[in-house]
Amino acid sequence: MQPIATPPVKQTGNNKGQTFAFILITSLFFLWGFAHNLDPILIPHLKKSFTLSTVQATLVDSAVFAAYFIMAIPAGVLMKKFGYKTGIITGLLTFALGSFLFVPAANTQSYTFFLIALFIIACGLATLETAANPYATALGDPETGTFRLNLAQSFNGLAAALAPIAGARIILTKGYTDGQLNAMTEGARKLALAAEASSVKMPYIILGTILVIIALAFSFTKLPKIQQTEEHPTSQSIFHAFKHKHLSWGVVAQFFYVGAQVSVFSLFILYATKSASITEVKAADYLGVCGAAFLIGRISGTVLMKFIKPNVLLAIYAIINVALCAVAITGHGMITVYNAIGICFFMSIMFPTIFALGIKGLGGDTEFGSSLIIMSIVGGAIIPRFFGMISDATGNIQNGYIVPLVCFVVIAVFGLSGYKIISKTDVETAIDPGNLG
Template identity: 70%
Template sequence: MKKTTLPIILLTTLFFLWGFAHNLDPILIPHLKRSFTLSTVQATLVDSAVFIAYFIMALPAGFLIRKYGYKGGIITGLIIFAAGCFLFIPAANTQQYMFFLVALFIIACGLTTLETAANPYMTVIGDPETASTRLNFAQSFNGLATTLAPIIGAKVILTKTYSDNVLNAMTPVARKAALAAEASSVKMPYFILGVILVVIAICFYFSKLPVITHKADNDEKRSAHIFQVLRYKHVSWGVAAQFFYVGAQVCVFSLFILYATTSAKISEVQAAYYLSAGGFAFLTGRFIGTALMKFIAAEKLLCLYAAINVILCAGAIWCHGLVTVYIVIAICFFMSIMFPTIFALGIRDLGADTEFGSSLIIMSIVGGAIIPRFFGYLSDQTGNVQNGYFIPLACFVVVMLFGLTGHKVIRKAGIKELPVSNVY
């Protein structure tokens, strides 16, 4: 137990840090939209830059971890993450929106590498029976970041040097220069974050972490290529479930303000406060879900929570007034355990193929770039944003089926428990 205490503490800090970085993106979108006078479509390229990186980088990250181990993957991810943060300084200095997108893409490459390494490492570093519990506990700190990042980011980044009246009185050239200058407010927070990441990378480098060796019998070898892992039913189901879950989560959080202002007829500021409440519900759900897993099997709790969210999505479609906002906050609560639980169940008993399975499930996060488009399309075509919730409803049905039957492992002969070797 003592051998794994420090590694679990260090790993948990990573879950908070990448959650913090992700939840600064909703702050960056309106900030950069104003600073560079962007259209809504142009502003959403922030999310596109992030989720495309997950799709592109997940496989290389898996190969890197397979060759250099979890520790090597974590340190590499931290360095890439830090490099992207430091790039915000020249991005602000040059006042080029594309430069910001490149910096975000590099940050997301680091996050992809970190998540590909840290998620499976957390599941195999201790008792296999409590893997989902450990991962949900660590992901609870990701939920804490979901609550804190928007508050801190709003105070530090969402600064307006010039009022709208002053800007309107400027010439177009002067107005463009003034707005672009406001983008410089991102330099200090991202510089500080980059320094913290470098310090944590150094801590990992000098820490003695358990080496996880994935051994198989002579008649059981690693898959020749990554997509052979999809022969496992629970892996292919896990990839699908994570794809649809992340898509649903992005729909709920990213489009919350648009939904609330329409369904409940409240202001954007009021909607933002309710969004913070949704983040707190998400955090609370993680801790409560982790506690419940001591008494309820992870797959059963996942199935139950997904079924509840299917019903809540129906309420989000057909109800009216402020109750719709409370319904979406409840959806946030019941989404809380889904990502880590799907991940842990999706890579269960993979043995030597754990890194490959992890890469594919991380790669499926690209659902966050695709699913919300359907939400928007359905909302636009029907003229009612509430109808967009048919999309998350369908996504939660897939998650429910994964918890009901898709998680079941078809064991391959020869796979044994994964030993923890000596530290290095």
């Protein structure tokens, strides 16, 4: 197990308080995992309801992950000024607001309104992730930071297993088949599709209510404070964080990783229904299996990190996924579904491992470094659109897997060499003529 480089900190509160705080923080990982893994259900649902192309349907991901790029720095500034607790409560309430906006979005039958609601949800998620990821790593012994973050992220994997199965039965099963829609008059078809779009209201009302309750719980809970020591004062500029070469690499690797993950998960139902000729609900069940594989992979990967260096395990998993993406492009039938499940298993450790390696040794630059890596989640808004464009241009969604294949190559390079801690200041010092001979 490699030590995570969290900022040298002093913590207030006893171990019991830290344990309870970690349980609360872990619940957040489940909540945003559940929200994200409803998106693969929304994409085919809204695609049919609004008669969209694959590229247009990926605007769901664009709306969600663009928010991470926009909100990451403001969220970091918010926490630097008011603390992690304020950031978490703000994120939960913003998340809840976006969930409640699904009601007017469905009532007005506007795809744009749905995208706005998803964007606001994601602003809340970005704030939560900017707070929770570094807080989880710093809430305890720095030597076990990577392990602790992977453990918390395991509940994100649990949500990935449950959300598609639950969402499919609440949303997809209430729709009409293509045959039924084609048999309707144009007016009846519009009414039917409008009714389909409205089926998303209740799940998001329930979700928003739960979020408000959890925000109240956080407001009445005393969380241990994580403070910088005088040895590593807080950085005053986000640009200062870029002196760390491994952070820059981490930002790039996370950009491509999130793009790959979103491409695989969000487009899985569209992919499986074409490559294996199964129904949407059946595909959603297999997406739940993907989530379970993701969870198992994260738990087993967390254990393996006690024996294998995190960067080495990251590189191995990325190389395996390069091979699996090749099969996703060329395979046929159910083998493509099982192959995608394998990709999800080997993706499992990537986000927290890249995050932990990227912020390692940043000291006072940790908050800004965390914001930069969270900003790189914008890859989920950009990369799936290339997946969609290739799929639409070639008429075969399987060809889109060339996109995550390239992403995993970049991640492998980060695991092999990009993770190494070399700041630009160190390089400048090493090449200073005054240091020669």
